[in-house]
Amino acid sequence: MSGHHPAPPSPATTGLGDFTTRPRALLVVAWALPVGAAGAVASWFLLRLIGLIGNLVFRQRLGTELVDPGRVHPAWWLVLGAPVLGGLAVGLLARHGSEKIRGHGMPEAIEAILTRGGVVAPRLALLKPLSAAISIGTGGPFGAEGPVIMTGGAIGSLFGQSLRLTAAERRTLLVAGSAAGMAATFDAPMASVLLAVELLLFEWRPRSLVPVVASVAVATALRVPLLGGGPVFPVDAAAVHLTPLVELLAVLCGLTGGALAVVTTWMVYRAEDAFARLPFHWMWWPALGGLVIGCGGLVEPRALGVGYDVVQQLLAGRATVSLIVGVLVVKSLIWALSLGSGTSGGVLAPVLMIGGALGAWEGMLFPSVVPGFWAMLGLAAVVGGVLRSPLTGVVFTLELTHAWDTGPALLISATSAYALSVLVLKRSLLTEKIARRGLHLTREYATDPLEAFFVREAMDAAPSTVGADDPLDGALAAACAERLRSPDRPQRLIPVLRPDGGLLGIITRRSLRAARAGGGTLTAADAARPCRLTVRGDDTLRRVACLFAEHALTSAPVVDPATGRPIGVIALRDLLHARRHQLVQEGHRERVIRPAGR
Structure with missing residues (x-):
């Protein structure tokens, strides 16, 4: 790989439009500021609406604070019936409002980014928080983060649709709104940005990252x-001391968390498949999912609702064995089965509770570190395994608890869970739903090999050329035609040189046929056509690929910028040079240091 860097390409000619080369990106940053404010307001509104519905249903009073149904000891018929009525309301809203409100929100945001250029229907900005508030407020075991991600994304999309923006800029504003909603919900700005990068942006470029951060x-x-400051689930971890044994057990904690992530993901989609086989309309499925929730609530009432207070108990080390077992069994089952019914609600809060319960149970067997330590590791592991976003899981746990000294152990646990999830499951909880909608999604980030090679490394450095005054007689015309259609290495164009060696134009198969059909005595200049595109030897192959796509070409002359003289020809097939090099790097095995005597 060459160590020289080419001059930055012009956005007007490449379409790349990065932050460093397009001042317009600063306007996107400015537009992202009100989107962030709107996302915070949306988060506040959704949490208050959930609290209002929860108070009306389980306490029969007006109030906006979040309600834990298990703490207020409602009547059995209310525990059983409220989720059913909530599911029925969600089904009606989905049937007569928008089917996009079904599910936990993030796949819908991803689909809008992938296929609709960041365009979200305006009614989703209202229907998604309303349906989620009804579902969670009536006892649904979900979180607010998925719906607020979708709602914030809808707000960003609507803002982008009201302006004259490119699809890439609309997508950026959609993701900015989604990340803002999550940051306001959990007071986790760094995790929100990481979630945007790992799950929503599908790129790491200044043009999108800077607006999202803003x-x-x-x-x-x-x-x-709006909601107060400080950690959502404070944990005192000042006395953490990580020994080799603790770090080894962190791997075990991560593997068990990954296994739990695999099982819950499998249950969600088996439940979805089971509901799809029912002989009645999907509008009724959330009500049936609500019946599952109600039955689970009769067994373990603390499994109902958002459950933030239960997460706090787990992370503080105050959870009882019965609560831990109830969360692991009942919460996992009712969350997976009801989510498969297509009701509205997020996945992060249930994952936090389930992962925390797993870690708390393991903490009864593992050496004591600090209260809540193993619950934190279980939480990060299940987040990393379910969402396949290990860095988000680590940073999210740290920002929720402010237990910064646990970072290395969290990283070990979340990465172990991520590795197991990738090995066992083809797709994650999020990408499986995308795949079921006929879309392909990759979340593996790597350097584009086209960015690592220059034109001079892949071009044909000895192309055939002709002088402008050369007579286009039979021999020369036949030679040109043979070169243009050579089966081994066809040269799609032949540069025509001026007397001083500069580029006058190019001969193509079409222009050659037209000149020969005209008859008479012709020169190469008569058969030449103007050159629509030239590239430089220090351009990257990626820039050439963009230029070819923009101008609908498959080859171009390579010129020396100092003299204007052609030094080669680059064709579409030459771009495979970088891919071939990548295949060799990844597939060819060799021993570099050989044993002595060999």
């Missing part, structure tokens, strides 16, 4: 007056 910063600042 939006998240605004949402985080507004969270304090």
Whole structure:
């Protein structure tokens, strides 16, 4: 690989439009600021709406604080019936409002990014939080983060649709709104940005990252007056001391968390398949899922609702064995089965509770570190395994608890869970739903090999050329035609040189046929056509690929920028040079250091 860097390409000619080369990106940052504010307000509104419905249903009073149904000891018929009525309401909203409100929100946001250019229907900005509030407020074992991600994304999309923006800019504003909503909900700005990068942006480029960070910063600042400040689940981890044994057990904790992530993901989609086989309309499925929730609530009432107070008990080390077992069994079952019914609600809060319960149970067997230590590791592991976002799982746990000294152990646990999930499952909880909608999604980030090679390394450095005054007689014309259609290495164009060696134009098969059909005595200049595109030897292959796509070409002359003289020809097939090099790097095995005597 060459160590020289080419001059930055012009956005006007490449369409790449990165932050460093397009001042318009600063306008996107400015537009992301009000989107962040709106995302924070959406988070506040959704949490208050969930609290309002929960208070009306389980306490029969007005109030907006979140309600834990298990703590208020409602009547059995209310525990059983409220989720059914909530599911019925969600089904009606989905049938007569928008089917996009079904599910936990993030796949819908991903689909809008992948296939619709960041365009979200306006009614989703209202229907998604309403359906989620009804589902969670009536006892659904879900979180608010998925719906608020979709709602914030809808707000960002609507803002982008009202302006004259490219699809890439609309997508950026959609993701900015989604990340802002999550940051305001959990006071986790860094995890929100990482979630955007690992799950939503599908790129790591300044043009999208900077606006998202700006939006998240605004949402985080507004969270304090709207929802309060400080860690959501504070844990005192100042006395953490990581020994080799603790780090080894962190691997085990991660593997068990990954296994639990695999099982719950499998249950969600087996439940979805089972509901799809029912002989009645999907509008009724959430009500049936609500019946499952109600039955689970009769067994373990603390499994109902968002469950933030249960997560706090687990992370503080105050959870009883009965609560831990109830969460692991009942919460996992009712969450997976009801989510498969197509009701509305997020996945992060249930995953936090289930992972925390697993870690708390393991903490009864493992050496004591600090209260809640193993619950934190279980939480990060299940997040990393379910979402396949290990860095998000680690940073999210740290920001929720402010237990910064546990970072290395969290990283071990989350990465172990991620590795197991990747080995066992083809797709994650999020990408499986995308695949079922006929879309292909990859979340593996790697350097584009086209960015690593220059034109001069892949071009034909000895192309055939002709002088402008050369007579286009039979021999020369036949030679040109043979070169243009050579089966071994066809040269799609032949540069025509001026007397001083500069590029006059190019001969193609079409222009050659037209000149020969005209008859008479011709020169190469008569058969030449203007050159629509030239590239430089220090351009990257990626830039050439973009230029070829923009101009609908498959080859171009390579010129020396100092003299204007052709030094080669680059064709579409030459771009495979980088791919071939990548295949060799990844597939060819060799021993570099050989034993002595060999």
